[in-house]
């Protein structure tokens with residue numbers, strides 16, 4: 552089966568089971584992917600270019616995800632020259648099911664990459680000890696927001712809530728900088744498991760707790776931190792939910808709920824990039840309006856320079872915009888002293 556025919560059939564909605572040599576399967580996947588690539592249209596607006604890029608990636612995900620391989624009941628591939636994928640599968644899905652399964656080759660390759668990364672660990676400048684990434688959990692590969700939290704005033708002795716903890720990187724930095732205790736949340740169950748495991752590995756588990764829930768844990772904290780999904784657009788896949796916040800609901804919910812989760816004199820740290828504004832996805836001034844409306848005041852704001860590799864990639868149609876992207880840490884406080892409950 553050649554790439555051209557495979558693409559026609561996959562795009563038409565067929566599922567293809569690849570039974571041949573594993574390496575040829577991988578090559579077939581790459582050839583189909585190359586055929587799907589489209590040159591960006593330089594005449595469109597940045598927002599249209601951004602949406603076209605996302606649409607193309609979604610289409611790629613849909614089409615390439617239909618090329619399948621077979622795993623037997625012990626997570627062993629039936630293909631010739633296949634690698635041992637048992638550990639990669641167990642890390643994502645747990646112990647093998649009693650029956651064999653068909654799996655998207657593309658997803659399996661992603662899981663194999665994640666397993667390799669998990670073995671190596673991930674170093675984040677400023678964090679003592681390496682993180683263990685998990686498949687499907689937002690990875691702190693952009694360091695500008697991490698540096699902003701590293702440079703923020705000392706959290707010594709403070710109780711902290713972290714909303715949307717991902718791997719837990721910001722919580723761990725605050726704990727290593729002297730915070731008394733962190734209670735974190737995330738809506739993604741994989742993030743909850745990942746953050747818990749990382750807290751244990753870093754020796755912070757006695758001061759760190761993570762719950763699977765939306766927004767805030769119950770009660771109040773001296774410091775409440777959120778690095779939300781940055782763009783108010785619809786997520787297209789499960790992995791997208793760490794980056795795309797449909798209707799800006801997570802951000803708006805955070806601002807609305809913050810005053811009632813702060814102790815008197817408490818502060819909220821919101822990490823936001825201006826990329827949504829640059830794209831025209833959020834009106835200029837939206838954030839200051841929403842901060843006021845929520846009964847909050849801005850105590851201070853610090854910005855970091857863009858350091859994302861894409862900011863230097865001139866082949867990216869959004870290059871010019873990405874160069875103007877700035878990530879800021881907004882320090883927020885309740886405009887009036889919150890009334891404490893019973």
Ligand SMILES: C[S@@+](CC[C@H](N)C(=O)[O-])C[C@H]1O[C@@H](n2cnc3c(N)ncnc32)[C@H](O)[C@@H]1O
Pocket residue numbers: 689690691714715716717718719720721736737738739742764765766778779780781792793794801
């Ligand atoms: C941009 S990532 C940040 C992860 C991590 N805090 C960091 O800074 O590397 C956003 C995280 O928020 C989580 N999230 C999205 N909406 C949420 C909500 N309503 N409540 C709690 N967590 C949420 C996502 O699952 C994701 O892990």
